[in-house]
Amino acid sequence: MYSKGFSLIELIVVIILIGILAVSVAPKFEGTASYEVNSHRAQLISALRLTQQRAMQQTDTDDYCHEIVFDFIQSRYGIPNRKSCVQTDPIFPFNWEPDATGHIVDENYDITFNINGSSTRQTIGFDWMGRPTKDCTGGCEVNITHPTENTLTVYIEAEGYLNVFDQLH
Numbered sequence: 219m220y221s222k223g224f225s226l227i228e229l230i231v232v233i234i235l236i237g238i239l240a241v242s243v244a245p246k247f248e249g250t251a252s253y254e255v256n257s258h259r260a261q262l263i264s265a266l267r268l269t270q271q272r273a274m275q276q277t278d279t280d281d282y283c284h285e286i287v288f289d290f291i292q293s294r295y296g297i298p299n300r301k302s303c304v305q306t307d308p309i310f311p312f313n314w315e316p317d318a319t320g321h322i323v324d325e326n327y328d329i330t331f332n333i334n335g336s337s338t339r340q341t342i343g344f345d346w347m348g349r350p351t352k353d354c355t356g357g358c359e360v361n362i363t364h365p366t367e368n369t370l371t372v373y374i375e376a377e378g379y380l381n382v383f384d385q386l387h
Contacts, residue, residue, distance in 0.1 A: 252367050254327050259362045259370045259382070262331070265295070265319040266342070266360075266372065266380060273344035285343040285352060286319055288360075293330050296320020303343070332361050348378035 224232075265286060273284035283303035288295045296319060297303070323329050333340040333353055342358070343351040350357065357376040363369045373381040 255329060255362055255364045255367045255370055258321075258323065258327075258329050259372065261321055262295070262360065262362065263372055263380060263382065265321065266374070269319045269342075270344045270348045270378060273346060274348045277346040284345075285341050287341045288331050288333060288339065290337055290339045293323040293325075294321060295331060296322075328365060330363050332363070334358050335361065342374065344378065349376065350374045350378060 269284055269286055272282065276282045276284070281301060283297050283300055285297055285303050286295050287297055333342065336353075340353040342354040342360070345351050354374055358374055360372045360374065361369050362371070371383055373383065375381065
């Protein structure tokens with residue numbers, strides 16, 4: 219009448235559920251490197267969106283700088299002077315402090331940024347319609363890399379849309 223135990227279908231469903239959980243949860247326990255790369259990408263996206271929104275809202279004057287400069291010597295981005303885009307120093311000033319659109323990566327994390335794979339200092343600006351300018355005119359890819367993790371990319375389209383995707387090594 220009543221059988222004791224599980225049917226084959228019940229066992230298969232349980233095995234499939236365990237497999238799905240293992241694939242989705244296991245990467246979370248690999249260490250802090252993947253967490254750090256993802257958190258730096260989220261912070262970069264916030265900085266890009268804030269700079270873009272400032273460019274679209276402050277359209278009545280040219281007295282503001284709507285750019286983010288990526289430093290190639292130290293892993294950091296930002297703008298030394300929000301009031302002026304004029305850069306007199308080929309690298310960031312020594313006393314530069316990031317604002318809400320800037321960030322300095324701690325050396326312990328070994329995370330770097332580049333635009334379209336270039337390792338030189340580059341600038342992303344936005345016009346009054348939120349479209350990218352400077353080294354990102356027509357769209358670009360901002361890559362966040364770590365030696366042991368996948369490269370995470372923020373793609374800025376020519377219209378100003380920000381898309382996020384991951385690249386395998």
